[in-house]
Amino acid sequence: MVIGWKQTTVLVLGAAVAGLFIAWSGLIGISASTGHWKVTDWFLHWAMRSSVRTAAIGTEVPPFHDGMLPMAAGHFERGCAICHGSPAMPSPAIARGMLPVPPDLKTVIPGWTDAELFQIVQHGVRFTGMPSWPVTEREDEVWAMVAFLRRYPELDASSYGRLAGHAASSAHEPGRTPETCNDCHAPDQLDRDSLIPRLDGQSQTYLRDSLAAYAEGTRRSGIMAVAIQSLTERERDALALHFAEKSAFDLQTGPPPAQVGRGEQIARFGDPGRRIPACLSCHDRENANPAYPRLSGQPATYLAAQLRLFADARRGGGPYRALMERVAANLDEQDIDAVAGYFFARKPIAVEGASRSGN
Ligand code: HEC
Ligand code: HEC
Ligand code: HEC
Structure with a gap:
């Protein structure tokens, strides 16, 4: 006997109805407590x-x-x-x-x-x-x-x-106190190769904007999203105030040395022919817009990673992020490594009690 399309349709529909009936009957166990059969597992x-x-x-x-x-x-x-x-x-x-x-x-x-x-x-x-x-x-x-x-x-x-910071060994309330942020951000743990930024030295505005950007998803980081997931806006703002400008930066650039490396060249003068502006025209100068981050002393690997994200338009950020996306689009790999190394080497000067918030 040849099975035609009519018989096939009836068979398929019948099987589907039978399947639905068995599911509806409640005979398929969904409880986790009984486990899977060995073969299902x-x-x-x-x-x-x-x-x-x-x-x-x-x-x-x-x-x-x-x-x-x-x-x-x-x-x-x-x-x-x-x-x-x-x-x-x-x-x-x-x-x-x-x-x-x-x-x-x-x-x-x-x-x-x-x-x-x-x-x-x-x-x-x-x-x-x-x-x-x-x-x-x-x-x-x-x-x-x-x-x-x-x-x-x-x-x-x-x-x-x-490696995990002291959250792994202590019982303080997760997420809410500056100590839990310092599990990752403690400046003395951050060397050249770190992928974690320093928070000290940034303005309250930049820190607050960045935390809001992580919470709202305009800056994308799974790590920071989880680190702040339980914080309210007020708690975020309090932490921004706590970390703001705990160290001072040497903002003097001085006259250019006789031999200027590629990183310093880009930082001071940019490369107008390739439409790269001078980084120091926005960053790390007196009277800079407080929404622009300081770069000096940040781990070189962190800076380079952020520049690559900007160049791919994957980083996101606060209200002025589009400015930086345009800058990074014209940097090549060598520029990125050179300029990241230059800003890392401009160390912040640690000043005890320099915090404006007084704590
Ligand atoms: C809500 C609980 C939960 C969380 C949170 C979770 N996992 Fe899992 N993970 C599981 C379960 C359940 C499995 C088993 C999957 C399976 O057997 O097919 C698993 C499997 C895995 C495996 C594969 C292991 C294997 O051989 O089956 C890896 C690797 C892993 N998880 C890593 C991670 C990492 C890294 C994180 C944090 C970023 C994480 N998991 C967070 C529940 C979780
Ligand atoms: C698990 C490690 C970890 C913890 C905990 C953590 N951070 Fe972060 N933080 C990071 C990493 C990694 C980045 C860089 C993410 C990216 O690529 O945008 C970052 C970035 C930031 C930035 C952006 C700084 C900049 O220069 O752009 C701020 C602000 C920040 N964190 C604040 C906090 C605060 C406040 C806490 C405590 C509630 C905290 N972080 C907890 C790892 C952590
Ligand atoms: C027109 C102003 C402007 C210029 C010029 C500029 N930037 Fe930026 N840059 C920004 C702004 C604004 C942000 C903050 C974006 C955000 O997160 O909201 C930023 C962020 C950054 C960051 C991320 C810092 C952090 O903590 O995550 C790096 C790295 C950076 N800039 C490097 C550079 C370099 C290198 C140059 C020169 C080639 C440069 N910038 C030129 C405005 C500028």
């Missing part, structure tokens, strides 16, 4: 591994460096340990009731490649509770997390605590 995991492996094909892995680790560790403490536990804390009881249970990452990470870890952390895992990265516009934060996960299996409680 095996199948779901196999499907997930295959999907991640395929997604990872062609993903280019950037070089890793130690400057990526502290911000990723600080974020892990806030955004991942609540489900996966950490070297400083066993897996929380509430997460052990999830289905599937979030695995102890120490044991599973060696089974994944860097590109696969990137796919998992960037996109999350559907139907499991494993969330995607809070912002989708940039990849550099996720790569920092992958660099950290590579190191993760060898970390013990104290080496983890050192």
